[in-house]
Amino acid sequence: MIDYFKSVWAWFHTILIGMKITFTHLFSKKVTIQYPNERYPIPHNAKNRLQLYPDLCNGCMQCARVCPVQCIDVETIRVVPTDPDKPVMGDGTQRKLWVSVYDIDFAKCCFCGLCTTVCPTEAIKHTTDFEYSSYTREGLIYHFSAMSSEQVEQKKKLFEEWSAKEKAAKAGKVAEPSSVEKGEN
DSSP: OHHHHHHHHHHHHHHHHHHHHHHHHHSSOOOOOOTTTOOOOOOTTOOOOEEEOTTTOOOOOHHHHHOTTOOEEEEEEEOOTTOSSOOBOTTSOBOSEEEEEEEEETTTOOOOOHHHHHOTTOOEEEOSOOOOOOSSSGGGEEEOOSSOHHHHHHHHHHHHHHHHHHHHHHHHHHHHHHHHHHHHO
16 A cells, blocks of 8 residues: 555656746747847858859859859850950959859859859959858859849850951961962062
8 A cells, every 4th residue: 555655646746847948948038039020130150142243253163163063153255356345344444354154053063162162353252141041952043143044045046147357357367477478470
């Protein structure tokens, strides 16, 4: 009979201990944050998403060359001297290359920061934005291009026409002296 009362007391005692813990946590400060509305502060030296500023990019491709996982894809088109809209970079200097494609694949990116250190114009930087989840892999490829596809095709056509004229002019200059030399001999 004494064992019965000891077990009842042990049962009651454990309930009291459990309720004491419950009540202390019930009235204490909450640890959980409501995520979309509240956020933990991000450290100032955190390296998160990359952001490109296309107006500052000069198309040197140093970021793509230094990237250890090859997640940056850059394509450029040379600016033709006869181009009606002379491109100017964000700081006012004359642009020598059009940046037609600038893609970053965040599924591959290891956020090492090498691309930001080699950029001479500081066109690519790390931001504190870290929320870029996507349901598809294609959703993680970001396209930073200031040009539309029609503009890219127009600039490529303009460059091809200009390079063909330059080749024809060089061929004409080369052919002219050789014919003169043949006529003199």
